Amino acid sequence: xxxxxxxxxxxxxxxxxxxxxxxxxxxxxxxxxxxxxxxxxxxxxxxxxxxxxxxxxxxxxxxxxxxxxxxxxxxxxxxxxxxxxxxxxxxxxxxxxxxxxxxxxxxxxxxxxxxxxxxxxxxxxxxxxxxxxxxxxxxxxxxxxxxxxxxxxxxxxxxxxxxxxxxxxxxxxxxxxxxxxxxxxxxxxxxxxxxxxxxxxxxxxxxxxxxxxxxxxxxxxxxxxx
Amino acid sequence: xxxxxxxxxxxxxxxxxxxxxxxxxxxxxxxxxxxxxxxxxxxxxxxxxxxxxxxxxxxxxxxxxxxxxxxxxxxxxxxxxxxxxxxxxxxxxxxxxxxxxxxxxxxxxxxxxxxxxxxxxxxxxxxxxxxxxxxxxxxxxxxxxxxxxxxxxxxxxxxxxxxxxxxxxxxxxxxxxxxxxxxxxxxxxxxxxxxxxxxxxxxxxxxxxxxxxxxxxxxxxxxxxxxxxxxxxxxxxxxxxxxxxxxxxxxxxxxxxxxxxxxxxxxxxxxxxxxxxxxxxxxxxxxxxxxxxxxxxxxxxxxxxxxxxxxxxxxxxxxxxxxxxxxxxxxxxxxxxxxxxxxxxxxxxxxxxxxxxxxxxxxxxxxxxxxxxxxxxxxxxxxxxxxxxxxxxxxxxxxxxxxxxxxxxxxxx
Numbered sequence: 001x002x003x004x005x006x007x008x009x010x011x012x013x014x015x016x017x018x019x020x021x022x023x024x025x026x027x028x029x030x031x032x033x034x035x036x037x038x039x040x041x042x043x044x045x046x047x048x049x050x051x052x053x054x055x056x057x058x059x060x061x062x063x064x065x066x067x068x069x070x071x072x073x074x075x076x077x078x079x080x081x082x083x084x085x086x087x088x089x090x091x092x093x094x095x096x097x098x099x100x101x102x103x104x105x106x107x108x109x110x111x112x113x114x115x116x117x118x119x120x121x122x123x124x125x126x127x128x129x130x131x132x133x134x135x136x137x138x139x140x141x142x143x144x145x146x147x148x149x150x151x152x153x154x155x156x157x158x159x160x161x162x163x164x165x166x167x168x169x170x171x172x173x174x175x176x177x178x179x180x181x182x183x184x185x186x187x188x189x190x191x192x193x194x195x196x197x198x199x200x201x202x203x204x205x206x207x208x209x210x211x212x213x214x215x216x217x218x219x220x221x222x223x224x225x226x
Numbered sequence: 227x228x229x230x231x232x233x234x235x236x237x238x239x240x241x242x243x244x245x246x247x248x249x250x251x252x253x254x255x256x257x258x259x260x261x262x263x264x265x266x267x268x269x270x271x272x273x274x275x276x277x278x279x280x281x282x283x284x285x286x287x288x289x290x291x292x293x294x295x296x297x298x299x300x301x302x303x304x305x306x307x308x309x310x311x312x313x314x315x316x317x318x319x320x321x322x323x324x325x326x327x328x329x330x331x332x333x334x335x336x337x338x339x340x341x342x343x344x345x346x347x348x349x350x351x352x353x354x355x356x357x358x359x360x361x362x363x364x365x366x367x368x369x370x371x372x373x374x375x376x377x378x379x380x381x382x383x384x385x386x387x388x389x390x391x392x393x394x395x396x397x398x399x400x401x402x403x404x405x406x407x408x409x410x411x412x413x414x415x416x417x418x419x420x421x422x423x424x425x426x427x428x429x430x431x432x433x434x435x436x437x438x439x440x441x442x443x444x445x446x447x448x449x450x451x452x453x454x455x456x457x458x459x460x461x462x463x464x465x466x467x468x469x470x471x472x473x474x475x476x477x478x479x480x481x482x483x484x485x486x487x488x489x490x491x492x493x494x495x496x497x498x499x500x501x502x503x504x505x506x507x508x509x510x511x512x513x514x515x516x517x518x519x520x521x522x523x524x525x526x527x528x529x530x531x532x533x534x535x536x537x538x539x540x541x542x543x544x545x546x547x548x549x550x551x552x553x554x555x556x557x558x559x560x561x562x563x564x565x566x567x568x569x570x571x572x573x574x575x576x577x578x579x580x581x582x583x584x585x586x587x588x589x590x591x592x593x594x595x596x597x598x599x600x601x602x603x604x605x606x607x608x609x610x611x612x613x614x615x616x617x618x619x620x621x622x623x624x625x626x627x628x629x630x631x632x633x634x635x636x637x638x639x
Binding site for chain 2: 054098100116159163
């Protein structure tokens with residue numbers, strides 16, 4: 001029995017209208033990601049990999065073509081439906097961590113759970129996730145500015161896992177970290193993949209891409225090698 | 227994937243979003259306080275001016291409402307009697323006036339009286355008072371005795387409450403006045419009249435000494451039998467103006483007042499209406515002036531909120547990317563504006579509640595009006611105005627934040 005791909009892109013193009021002329025960020029891109037895969041999308045700067053990530057992450061919609069997440073097309077979704085998808089289907093891990101500076105590490109991870117359930121986490125899930133990524137109870141009460149880059153990225157991973165998403169979408173997850181921290185973060189992602197998680201990672205670093213089981217190379221908005 | 231069903235309250239009130247709003251306000255304490263000060267001033271102005279105006283109107287109305295059912299008719303034209311020029315109402319004048327009253331209503335009181343001012347010697351003190359002479363039964367119709375009995379006979383008088391307090395008079399006290407022949411006449415206080423206040427339109431008890439007609443004529447003389455004044459009391463105050471017109475027509479030959487008139491009529495009901503109109507105009511004027519300060523505060527809040535949106539563009543992008551709805555972003559910024567408004571408005575209202583009694587005490591010497599509904603209504607009105615103004619001020623910045631593109635917002639440093 002063939003399972004529905006987690007992510008499907010059919011002839012996806014994205015054009016940004018500019019005063020100097022249209023910019024074709026993506027050109028008729030086709031590919032899919034199956035459940036449980038660890039996929040690295042690689043490409044040089046300006047190749048369209050960030051645009052691709054935004055499309056897969058339901059942060060942007062294509063100019064033409066169709067994107068399906070868990071078999072559902074995002075083209076016809078309203079803003080609220082896309083937001084709901086981002087909250088419950090996708091776990092974002094950003095290069096700059098993107099934690100909410102007003103909240104503690106614990107609250108950052110608890111936030112998606114509150115968005116989903118409308119109340120504070122009355123289980124041990126938030127604490128368990130933070131412990132799993134290696135944060136101590138004391139560090140959980142720190143604000144992002146009081147944590148190191150590596151610790152912030154661990155919090156970011158815990159937050160991404162909070163609502164048990166279908167897949168993790170990582171944008172240069174080690175881009176702001178030193179090599180030791182990078183390795184630790186990649187080991188966490190590898191462990192998560194080993195536990196059955198689908199991981200989609202955008203990177204320009206070949207060393208980071210080596211952790212993936214499948215590498216998609218994008219250049220000038222087109223997939224050139226798989 | 228399913229959205230949990232939320233009640234309307236859960237949609238309006240989100241503890242997490244509120245917590246974010248509060249934290250942001252705390253993070254920018256100085257800016258928050260400055261914004262609040264604007265609202266405090268605006269609400270204080272509207273609320274304070276409103277309270278003072280309402281309190282003043284309330285107090286004035288309570289002072290004049292007791293006599294807002296009377297016409298006070300005074301003679302204007304001169305009469306020559308026995309070679310002496312004088313003024314006053316003759317028996318015929320009184321009959322004419324009363325017939326004019328009767329042509330409008332059967333429900334009235336008609337009280338002719340004598341009235342003048344006299345020096346009074348009480349112990350070693352000398353003071354001036356308004357002395358009146360009228361039938362004791364008539365006095366009962368236009369004034370209330372709070373102590374003692376009505377004045378009858380040639381030596382008994384009643385005095386106004388304020389006059390009694392000011393001159394340390396009580397039942398049994400004596401005072402001396404000089405009669406028209408320059409002889410001392412001693413009068414005995416037998417009763418105290420309830421104060422009708424300084425704003426009384428017509429017969430005022432405040433500084434009055436009232437005795438019988440016998441007492442008055444013994445003291446001042448009978449002025450050839452001419453009365454100084456007539457008070458007409460209507461049981462339906464709305465009949466006062468038609469009665470006024472009828473008397474004008476009968477006595478002055480026309481309804482309009484001019485210099486040829488033989489009688490002058492003070493219509494307390496019309497005066498009260500004019501007073502109410504002046505007070506409401508003054509209230510509107512002060513509200514507009516106060517509203518301008520609130521408008522300035524509103525513009526400042528919009529500016530502060532727009533700055534806040536600009537500074538937190540990246541944060542909004544992050545919140546949107548991890549699944550925060552546009553409506554929740556809108557909610558977050560409206561919470562901030564609402565909190566500024568609520569705290570500022572409560573502070574402004576409290577300040578007004580402190581300042582208004584001080585102002586009222588200075589203006590009218592009484593705090594009774596502070597507890598009236600029209601004054602206390604400004605407490606919820608002030609808070610609501612502050613809150614609503616801030617929410618409206620925050621609407622555009624909140625809408626702007628809610629409609630930020632998450633990708634562009636996140637790329638902002």
